[in-house]
Amino acid sequence: MTRDGGSGGAAGVDPQQLWLNTGRSGKGRRPAFSREAITAAAVALADSEGIEAVTMRRVAAQVGAGVMSLYSYAPDKETLLELMVDHVSGELPATGAPTGDWRADVKAVAHLQRDLMLRHPWLPAALSTRRGLGPHTLAFLERALAALRPTGLDGAARLEAFAQLTAFVAGHVAHEIAQAAVARSPDRAAAEARYLAAVAADGHHPELAEVLSAPARPVSPEATFTRFLNRLIDGLGSD
Amino acid sequence: MTRDGGSGGAAGVDPQQLWLNTGRSGKGRRPAFSREAITAAAVALADSEGIEAVTMRRVAAQVGAGVMSLYSYAPDKETLLELMVDHVSGELPATGAPTGDWRADVKAVAHLQRDLMLRHPWLPAALSTRRGLGPHTLAFLERALAALRPTGLDGAARLEAFAQLTAFVAGHVAHEIAQAAVARSPDRAAAEARYLAAVAADGHHPELAEVLSAPARPVSPEATFTRFLNRLIDGLGSD
DNA sequence: TCTATTCTCGTACACTGTACGTAAATCGAG
DNA sequence: CTCGATTTACGTACAGTGTACGAGAATAGA
Known part of the structure; x- marks a missing residue:
């Protein structure tokens, strides 16, 4: 046996x-x-x-x-x-022809990762302790490396960039999920708001007080994600 | 009772x-x-x-x-x-007078977070499921918001930026720790190298093969961190 | 048919978080 | 001081965890 x-x-x-x-x-x-x-x-x-x-x-x-x-x-x-x-x-499409616009290609890679993590909310935390090196992960890595090729970065740097991108997406989605979980429960959200208001009122947190005093206009999570993603990607080409 | x-x-x-x-x-x-x-x-x-x-x-x-x-x-x-x-x-210095160079200030914030996470390697994973809202966390948030003030971002955007920064640092350090753990054990590292070489040799992973064929020059983790951090921060001021 | 190999899974064990209940300590009131 | 209320300390117990062990069933080749 x-x-x-x-x-x-x-x-x-x-x-x-x-x-x-x-x-x-x-x-x-x-x-x-x-x-x-x-x-x-x-x-x-x-x-x-x-x-x-x-x-x-x-x-x-x-x-x-x-x-x-x-x-x-x-x-x-x-x-x-x-x-x-x-x-x-394995749900990640491993093929995706480079379109010639590498920024768009890398953006697509990141969005695929985000969508996957939203479908499997346990994934960000699971990834934070583990290094995926299975066949499906490697197939997607292959696609990501191809997308990064036109950046002119060398091999090691492209590998790094992908790891960095994944880490960023995982971190973002983890936060996004936690935020959504609070927002889904009105009591939780109200309790948190009350608590933060109390903290802001103690006089020792002027910055927080100011942030909270401003009208909270709703902002979509994907808009935030896209914005930060663009910032990260824009930095990729220039060394 | x-x-x-x-x-x-x-x-x-x-x-x-x-x-x-x-x-x-x-x-x-x-x-x-x-x-x-x-x-x-x-x-x-x-x-x-x-x-x-x-x-x-x-x-x-x-x-x-x-x-x-x-x-x-x-x-x-x-x-x-x-x-x-x-x-x-609580180990994070909550005070740190804005120096006038907000990029440097934000960079300092991120580096403090990274150092903390390296000292407490369980922290990235713990943060990925939790939302720290305790007094020490809030005190540091206060510092971060102050550092972000000169960006011209409004309150909500500054809050977002800090969450994003934290998520990024956590993701990066989690990866950094996993990488270091493998590197610390020569058998593990050798086994992984052997496995990746085998995958690269199968003909279906040309990008990976190319990356692995290049001479692996050592690169310090903090250099990588700093580089990506700069990219993220440089994008903060615009838009 | 025999034997080696592989898979199935019941039982058992050390360990987990924690509900419950009792005993001990400390307070203000009389 | 005594008394009751309140809070903390913690032994015991229980359901649930991952998994080591080993006995039995199924299969392939000799």
């Missing part, structure tokens, strides 16, 4: 072996489930009930497996989370 | 009540510990052994309290994490 692989095969010391070795040897009992199905179930759970609902027991129940059967497909839960990240990255 | 407050007082529905109400009524048994001490112990634990080492039992042991005694100071663990975030924000 092995406890380190499964139909896909995952190693202990070498985290990258996860992504290779997906072939079956042919011998032994035929797998009843698949890494795909398990990962998809985990993603569905995280999407609908939040990342904390992703427990081995609930994922197993979702796919109709015994709990311990999951460990034939991923060596541990952390690995399952990595699989989840790459799984949703 | 109450289970909703303590020497500080924390409420159920109103998360902001956490930060108010820190006065003791005078009655009842005198507290043997303090929110400060408990939070500091939790932070020390997270700094030295990672955020997953922060369990109620270990924090209690650290301060010499019974486990359930912690619940007199924070209503639940999530609240303790919020306290931790604000606690470390």
Whole structure:
């Protein structure tokens, strides 16, 4: 009996072996489930009930497996989370012909990432601890590097730029989601407003007081995102 | 018996009540510990052994309290994490006279945030789910808003700019930490290099292949950070 | 048919957050 | 001082977590 692989095969010391070795040897009992199905179930759970609902027991129940059967497909839960990240990255269109306007191309890349993160709100936090290097992530990286080619940046700099862009998008969306969560609940929003007003009234926070005193005109999140994104991108061409 | 407050007082529905109400009524048994001490112990634990080492039992042991005694100071663990975030924000110098060069001032703000996150590597991930609105965080926000004043942006835009800056720094540092963790372990780094080389050799990742084929000249993380920070800041004044 | 290999999954265990209840400390009032 | 009210301290208990172990079932090649 092995406890380190499964139909896909995952190693202990070498985290990258996860992504290779997906072939079956042919011998032994035929797998009843698949890494795909398990990962998809985990993603569905995280999407609908939040990342904390992703427990081995609930994922197993979702796919109709015994709990311990999951460990034939991923060596541990952390690995399952990595699989989840790459799984949703599969939703990103990896092909997108360079249009000749590299700014537009890079903008498109960032917007695809943002849309993905909004569809899977657990993703920004999951990415902040993990480095996605699965096939889907790498396919999208390929597209991003191609989009960045006309900038004239060298290879390392393009890699950096993509990492930076991803970090920016993740940070932005995380904030955006938190903001939206507060706004969705009127009591929460009111409580926060009351609290901030109290702080502003203490005299030690003049800047905050001024900001709060101004009429709060509504601004769409995507407008904000686009604005900051443009700033970041405009800086890319010039060294 | 109450289970909703303590020497500080924390409420159920109103998360902001956490930060108010820190006065003791005078009655009842005198507290043997303090929110400060408990939070500091939790932070020390997270700094030295990672955020997953922060369990109620270990924090209690650290301060010499019974486990359930912690619940007199924070209503639940999530609240303790919020306290931790604000606690470390206390390390940020809240005063820093505007120098007249607002770009430099904003840059200083970002660098202070980055240094803080490097000192407390769990902070980026913790921030990505939480919105710090504690006194220390607000004090630093005050400084940031003051630094942004000369940009000519209106209140809401300055608030946005700060949130964006924080999100950017958190995203960057999270990536920086992950990168450093891999680099610290030669086996990990070698395994990753081997894996990426294999992917690049498959013919389907020409961009990645090119990036990897170039000689990897070492580049300091702070240089990268500064470069991208400048790009972001340069875009702030316009529009 | 035999054996090696692979997958399935029930049971068990250490560990988590925390609800509940009791005991101890401290206050103001009488 | 005594008394009741109030607050804190914390042992015990419980549901839920990730997963180690090992016994059994299924399959392929010899």
